[in-house]
Amino acid sequence: MKLADMLSYADIGQLSRIASTYQCECNGNSKNELIQSILSTVNRREVFEAQIGALKLEDLRFMNSLLFDARDAFSLEELVARVQQSKFGNAEAQQGASAEKRAEETATAAPAGKKPAAKASAAKRTAKSKAAKERPEPESGPRETISRFKQYGWLFNGYAGPERYLFQVPSDLKERFKQSMERRLTSEVVYADEEPHAYRDEQMLMGEDVSQLLTFLHLHEVPLASDGTMYKRTVLQLLELFGVKESLPGKGEWRFGYGRKIKDYPNRLSLIYDYCYYQGWIAEYDERLELTSSGKERQALRTTEGTDKLYRFWLRLYKGPVPNIRSLVHWIDKLGVRWVKSETVMRTLTPYVKPFYYDQPETILEQRLIGMMMHLGLLRIGDHAEHGQVIRMTPLGRTVVAGMSLDDEAIVLNS
Known part of the structure; x- marks a missing residue:
């Protein structure tokens, strides 16, 4: 269902929370006015883009996992698991701690004449840290993330029967999310204006x-x-x-x-x-x-075995170690509509790749995805005089990726 349909089934309490999130000015006691005001606000591109731009990386990963799932509805337990899977580690927190540590070391190593100021600064940081510890932290677990997405109008409960325990993303918002993500990712890569002097193409x-x-x-x-x-x-x-x-x-x-x-x-x-x-x-x-x-x-x-059959098998076989493989292939396809610098694609998509034991995100992208997509004949890898390694989807690859509707089950081959 589309957003307008889901809003019509939502109770006035949820509508009021969504309207409050978007700061809609309307009669809060009128369900019709609430729906019209929400639709008017959400459908404004600048509002929608601002909401997407404010999302944390974990939230983007979570939403990305929902956009490319063949199913329309998810249980609360499934959503909680998805949110947890979207947290790849504490790399960002560690970076922040390292930066703070370097700042403290710099202050400690300041010249003699600057020590009083450094000590005052360190004392100030200590006081702030103590105050932060005493101040209760807002809940930021999986359920809070799901609740926040409901307040944005991005997740809705079913309205009757067993479906009332399931959650859905409005179909029209799915497309808008994909378009917004595509603009965001495309702006981060570098395209080549000329053809590479040589490239590998393994179609068929x-x-x-x-x-x-x-x-x-x-x-x-x-x-x-x-x-x-x-x-x-x-x-x-x-x-x-x-x-x-x-x-x-x-x-x-x-x-x-x-x-x-x-x-x-x-x-x-x-x-x-x-x-x-x-x-x-x-x-x-x-x-x-x-x-x-x-x-x-x-x-x-x-x-010759059909590329579409091999592609289907590859996606399902690699789905275990790379759970979001469908979304990653989709973005490689969108970014590779013309010759694009491989390094920038890697840098742009690496944050969305979860490590698999000793396989780091860079290795998974380069060898398990881009390398295997070339072997499958889905993309070409070229050498460019200015940009080094570049990649581009083949016509066959674009057709195969666009036409697949796959079973969600991963393939497990026992020894």
């Missing part, structure tokens, strides 16, 4: 290599080691046949969470292997890797 290559893997198993006996992996010599033979060459993972390299075979094979090969395994085309029998009956049927077709 992964789909061809799915067929190549099945044909390889059809023509060769592939033994497996005791841990269920192909021997290094076999992997190298397979990589030579693929349209994209990859290096083997380094010894002791930290690799898990991004698929069943990510720990054993290079990123791209791992995705292809896991895809064929998930489709039921390959199986590991008695230390041998073989085609199944359905795998033999698929191999006999000798057709």
Whole structure:
């Protein structure tokens, strides 16, 4: 439902709180006047943009997680979990503490003639700190965040039956949020006016290599080691046949969470292997890797696997370690409508990427998202004389990303 519809179902108490938030001047006893005044105020672009601009990073992450969810309604418990997931750590607090510590060190190291002023300043800071400790802190937990979003008119309870316990974001506000976020993010990146002198484009290559893997198993006996992996010599033979060459993972390299075979094979090969395994085309029998009956049927077709199917699988497989992968792909798609400096995209989107164990946000963006999107044929990576590395979505990538409606369930491949 749209905002106007949700306001019409809201009780006068909630309408009054929303009107108070936006400082609407109207008859507080008239539901119709409250609704009209709220709509008039919220629909003003400068008011809406000001509200978005005042949000903390955690609030933006929380709202971002709701915008790209296939579901329309969320329970209170789900919203609380989303708010908690939006807090990636105390990095900002630590930065503030470090700045305060540096200021104190500077004051302590001041020249002799300045010590009285430094001491007075330090005493003043101590007094402020003591007063702050004595003053009760306002509640800032998940429920307070949800309550605040309700006061903004961004979240509404259902109005009847079981739905009254569920929360929804007005559909028209979802689009306005996306447009506002797009303007905000686009303003933070740098675009290239000219084409790069060279770029990599792997459209359709992964789909061809799915067929190549099945044909390889059809023509060769592939033994497996005791841990269920192909021997290094076999992997190298397979990589030579693929349209994209990859290096083997380094010894002791930290690799898990991004698929069943990510720990054993290079990123791209791992995705292809896991895809064929998930489709039921390959199986590991008695230390041998073989085609199944359905795998033999698929191999006999000798057709290229569709990019949309591989993209769907990749999103669901990587959803575990990167819960907001759909929103990140959406923003990469929007920022990459033309050649854009890769470094600025990384800097702009890193705050929205949660670390996954030893994988830092920069690594996740560069290797797990941008790198894999290139392998899937969704974007190109180029070398620009002025801007260094640049990226741009391919026509195929823009079509695939825009056309997907995916199941929310993440894929988990057990060993």
